[in-house]
Structure formats: C-alpha cells, structure tokens
Amino acid sequence: MTETAPLTSAAHTRQAALHEQRTPPRGAAPPPRPRGPRTLLKGLVKTARPKQWVKNILVIAAPAAAGRLFSAHALTQLAVVFTLFTACAAAVYLINDARDAEADRAHPTKRHRPVAAGQVPVPVAYAVGGALAVLAPAAAAWLTSPAVAALLAAYIGMQLAYCVSLKHVLVVDLVVVTTGFLMRAMVGGLALGIPLSRWFLITTGFGALFMVSAKRYSEAVQMAGKAGATRALLTEYTTGYLRFVWQLAAGVAVLGYCLWALEEGGVPHTSVLPWRQLSVVAFILAILRYAVFADRGTAGEPEEVVLRDRALALIGVVWLAMYGLAVANW
Template structure:
C-alpha cells in the first residue's frame, strides 16, 4: 500500500483507519437522521397527556402527525449538521463512523435531503395542523440551523438553544390541540431539558479531555466544574418546579384512591437522582442510551408514568 493510500485511510488527522462504507446511500441517510434519537420527539405527547386530552381520535391523530413532522425537522437538522461537520467528525473517535464523515453519504446529498425535509415539514403542518404548529416548526428549523452554523460556538447560548428545542417539542402538542401550557409544565420541562443537555456536555468534556478542541472547540471553553454546576442547578430547579406543581394540585379535591400527584414526586426525584449517577460519572453523553439501557431508570420511569396517568385520570 502506498503512503498516499495509508494517509487516505487514516484521515487528515492521522487517527485510526476510517471505517468501511456499509450499505447504500439510503441506509446512510437513515442512519444520519438518528432514529435512536427520535425518542426525544415523544415530548410532543407531554402537554396533551398532562391535560388528560390525549385519548380521543382527533387528539391521537394530531399528536401522531406532529410527532412525525417534528421528527422530519429534527432529521433535516441532523443531515445539515453532519454535512457541515464532516471534516471535524473525522477527528472524533466515535463520530468518524457517521455516514457522512465516513463517505457513505456524499455531502451534497446530505444537504439536499435536509433541505427537502426542512421545507416539507412546515408546509405539511400548515395544511394538516394549525398555523401555530407550522410557525413553531419553522422557528425550530431556523434556530437549529443557526445553531449548526454559529450558535453552537457561543458559550451558554449553545446550551440555551438545545434546551429551547426540547421546550418547542413539548409545546407543539399543546399548540396542535389548543391546550394552554401551564407555568409548572414549562418550568419543569425547560429545566429538565437543561439538566440533560448540560450533563451531556459535561460527559463529553470528561471523555474528550485534552482532545475536545479537535471536534467541538467550545468544550475547551467550558470547565467541567461549570458544566457540573449547570446540570446540578437545572436538576434542582426541575425537581422544585415539579414538586410545587404537585403540592399546589394537592389543594384541589380529588376522588382518587390515593393522592397520586403528590406520590409521583417520589418517582420523579428518584429518576433525576438515578440519571445524575450517570452524569456524575461522565457517561451521560448519549441521553437516549441512558434512558433506554438502564433497567432501574426504566422501571422508575414506568412507575412515574403510571402515577401521573392515575393523577390525570383522578383515579
């Protein structure tokens, strides 16, 4: 093998050999759209479920539609992001396996697919949902594309943008059905999202200490102490917001067997504490992996969901 071929396989940074291309372009596009992260878009169900208005034909149809459209928008952002970051991702020990960085999906194809999805989703929302949902999706795309281009390089603003993306998901379901969003819902969702985002950044900073500048330069500007402070602050605020909601609701007469709203505080706090274990270890770099692969967290989450459902149904 010639020296040129060796350099080509190793990549411009002289790291390990680039991964072989697997599958075709369509398979690569699907992988770039991050199917494993689509679980984040389930947040669109939160507002209708919290209001007890989820289980009607109209609500289920609209919520499912918004879920699909938000997934399309998120996929569009991932495609554009990976196309822009292809060169930097080749220096990352994990991200170099992404289809665009590995060469399975050409950069122009990723841009084109992202553009098509980004235009179709708001247009479909305007026709099939409400103008407010279409405007929200358009705003999400603009904000996330601005993040890909420049905002992810601005201290603190990068955390705020990603957190706002989660809030937009949570708000979309309410807007689709005309459900007012309570202050406690927004506070808990917002700070809960910030907790996970800051924990992810903290984990990345810990795992890539000394080499982070090669792939996410902003991580070299944050200190692990600061990121730890942010996720601890956000976790405390999320717990406080949830507890205030549950205790405030305790003043409302109920006919249920038990005060499920107040009892759900226990499961919620346990879930935050369990997730904080992974954050503290620096292994919360992929939130969906933490949520889906930890059996204890899955059980706690199921118990919380059951209690919440009983509280909404007033059983």
Template sequence: MTGRGGTALLAAPAAVPDTPPRAHGGRALGLLRTARPRQWVKNVLVLAAPAAAGRLGSWQTGARLALVFALFTAAASAVYLLNDARDAEADRAHPAKCRRPVASGQVSTALATGTGILLGLGSATAAALLCGPLTAALLVAYLGMQVAYCVRLKHVLVVDLAVVATGFLMRAMIGGVALGIPLSRWFLITTGFGALFMVAAKRYSEAVQMEGAEGATRALLTQYTTGYLRFVWQLAAGTAVLGYCLWALEAGPVATSLPWRQLSVVAFVLGVLRYAVFADRGTAGAPEDVVLRDRPLAVIGLAWVTLYGMSVAGL
C-alpha cells in the same frame, strides 16, 4: 532489488490513501443513517403536554399527535442532514465521525443538503396545511434555531446549552399547541430546566472524559470548566424539582382516594437523583441512552407514569 531481465522482486509499498473509510450501503441507507433514527425517540416528548392534561383518550387525538411526531421527526432529520453536510470536512479528521455517511463519501454533500432542505420545507408546509398556523410557527422557529445553532450558536458559550435545551422544550410544547391545550408555566419550567439538566450533564460527562486527551469532540468544551458544567446541571436539577413540586401542589382538588399527583413528586425526585448518579460519575451520555439502558431508572419512570396517570384518571 531486481531479478533476471531487470524484473522487480521487491516493489515499493503502495501509498495508503489519506481518506476516511467509506461506509457500506447505498445512498438511501446513508441518508437514513444521517437522519439519526436513534434520536427519534426524543420526539416522543410531543406527548408530554397532552398526557399531562389527560388528552390521550381519543383516536382523533392519537392521529393528530402521530402527525405532529412525524413532522417533528422530519424537521429534526433535516437539521441532522444539514449539519453533517456543513461539518463534513471537520468530521473527516475525527476518528469516529469520519465514518458518518457524508464524511465517508457514502452520501454527497449536495445530496445531504438538498434532502435536508426538502425535509425542512416539507415539514413546515405540511404543518401549516394540516396542523394550523401556531404549530407551523413553532416548527419553523425550531428549524430556524437549529440551523442557527449549526452555523454559529454552537460556538457561543452558555447559548449552546440553552439552544439544545430549548429544542427539547419545543418538542414538549408542540403537542399541546397542536391540540390547543393551555401550557402551565410550571410545566414549561419543569420541562425546560429538566432538559437543561440532561444537556449540561452530558456536556459535563464529555468534559470529564476528555480531560488529559489530545482533543475534544466539541471544540467549545475546551472553554468550559468541569466545575462550571457541574454547577449548571446541579442548578438545573434543583430548579426542575422545585418547578415540579409547585406544579403538583398547585393542582386543584380532585375527587380521588389519594393525592396521586402529589405522591408522584417522590418518583420524580428519585428519577432526578438516579440520573444525577451518572452525571456525577461523568457517564451521562445521550439522555435517551441513559433512560433506556438503566433498569432502576426505567422502573422509577414507570412508577412516576403510574402515579401521574392515576391522578389524571381521577382514581
């Protein structure tokens, strides 16, 4: 429709660009968001082996563990940057992931890739120079495994679960390796299967929530059944509890008034049972969210830390 002089009164609607929404903030902020600061809490696991061995009482130990924490955080951030750069196209088609800095265009793919490579190489080099060859080897192994996961292994049934759980286990190992602490086989079994329990519980929750939906947040979820994932997290939980019990009972006699290490089994089992409530409901999301947001689980965790700490202190 036109008015006097042929001027258009009604213009055709402007075409809506088929691009994801651009996130607010500069490139530096975008890089920080891509590095997943919320995930850094997982790296507190570097304290696991030193705490279990009662080796947290000196400034030298604290400084070394702070360095290891920083290096592992840099390595994990490198993996997140490389992963988002690789998956940018797929993330743009996802309703939530399209807002990630790389997918939205806030951070270029080249910048994310370059920053990830620099962080990975820098963390490995610093570990070799400041922490020793074994620590550096473990960090390099973590980086190699995670890059392989991003490229291929996350599409392989069962292997994807094992790789993610092993990432947690490596976090728990590296603190002991950096301080030269011998790692008990029961410590490794408990930590490894405890990690598998949480990973499988998260996958199970994702599978339950996507039932009847049009798509999956993880393509591999369509190849798992909820029954199988339930079996995995139940098996892993049982193995972790068994490993912890054997670990607690194997400890040699200590001159304490009460068997605090053995009593800590009660708190550990209660913690597993409480976490399993969320797994069974299909609401066990990211492990750090479950642990930090559930007050009863936090209280149980504090009770376990107290009992185990009293054992280590020989009270």
C-alpha cells in the same frame, strides 16, 4: 544470478508502490462507497439519526399531562406532529453533515458518516435537507395549525443557526439544545389547543437543561487531559461550572414540579389517594438517581441512561403510573 537480482528488486518496488496506493493513510477519509438508489436511501436514513427519534416522544408530554392523550383525534394529531418534528430534525442533521463533510473526513469517528464517506453526495444532502426544512412546516400549517408550523420553522432556524455559529458561543449552546427539548414538549399541546401551564414549561425546560448540562459535564470529565475534545467548547467550559449548571437546573426542575403538582393537584372525591402530589416523590427519586450518573461523569444520551439503568427505568414507570392515576382521577 547478477541479472535476476535487479529484476527481483524492481518487482518488490512495484509491489510496494501498489500496496501504498491501495492502503489509505491513517486518519484519511475512506474511499467513496458505490452509489445506488438503495445505498443512497440507506445513507440518507442513517444521516437522519434514527436513534435520536426517540426524543420526539416528548410531543405527547403536554397532552398526557392534561389527560387528553387517549382519543382518536389526539393520537392522529400527535402521530402527525411526531412525524413532522422528525422530518425537521432530519433536515438539520442532513444540512449539518453536508456543511461539515470536509472536517468530518479528518475525524476518526465522524469520517464514517454517510456524507463524509461519500455514500451520500454533499449536494444531495443539502437538497434533501432543504426540501424537508421547507415541506415540514408547510405540511404542519395544512395538517395541524399555524402555531405548530411557526414552532417547527423556529426550531429549524434555531438549529441551523446553532450548526453555523451558536454552538461556539458559551452558555448559548446549552440554551439552544435545551430549547429544542422544550419545543418538543410544547408542540403536542399547540397541536391540540391545550393551554401550557407555566409550571409545566419551567419543569420541562430546567429538566432538559439538567440532562443537557449533565451530558456536557460527563463529556468534559471523560475528555479531561486528552487532546481533541469532541466539542470545541469543552475546552472553554470548566467541569466546576458545568457541575454548577446541572445542580442548579435539577433544583429548579424539582421546585417547578412541586409547585405544579400542588397547584393543579387538588384531591378529587373519586381519588383513593392524592396521586399527583405523591408523584413528587418518584420525580425527586428519578432526579437523584440520574444525578448519580452525572456526578460520575457517565451521563451520556438521556435515553441511553434511562434504558441502561433498571432502577431509573423502574422509578420512571412508577412515576408514570402515579401520574396516570392522577389524570384518571382514580
């Protein structure tokens, strides 16, 4: 009995040591995943944020507003522009995740991102992101127009500057994210040579600012009194200021849309009703409905808000129908 006790204790010590080696400490980065061509490709696609690609549908905004959406040439050009803008956004995501890999490994959620988790090596993320950042504008110059190529290059430069430093600058971070949405809405018109109305730009820009600031406000409300905000600037913004921003942006967006509808919405003789002017009602209802979620502090990603709320989705469909009838002169 006296000889077996030390042996048993030593065995327990070895077993405990093995268990500690196999179990990573809480908050540590997950072990590197096995790498293979298929695993690497999946990691690259995941890093490109496919859920965010729906935002690039905004490239059809200007052609749709001008009634030049349904032609073979327009659809082809818009498909090319959508793909190239998606490639530019993917380039930014890849470079951003490669740059923040070390910090992401200490984050409870971001540590599972492919680059931080080791599924995509940091040099590969930099290489693929850099290649996309160069090739997308070059392809745009060849397949569309120099104006589109210049806009895509400006988008990449602005977003990379945001990742490096601008996201830490008060107000400027809101402007950069808003400008990204505005560029999406502009690029389709540039690809098809459509003149962009000043009211279209004002409505789109301040509508985007409304959604961006509402999202920031919601994050600030949800993180109030909690440590470790998801965005560093949330600790510097006050909820009162962010509420002021989204309310101001909503008002300017509504005013811009009203002036746009009245300026370009003369009633054609073939129209049954002044659909363009009537669409103002649906637009204002959509703003008011979205503001409900902003006021509650539950306005997250814009696409999620729209898809989650049936009433808002229905208002959006009614607005699209009215505007479509206006464009078709019915």
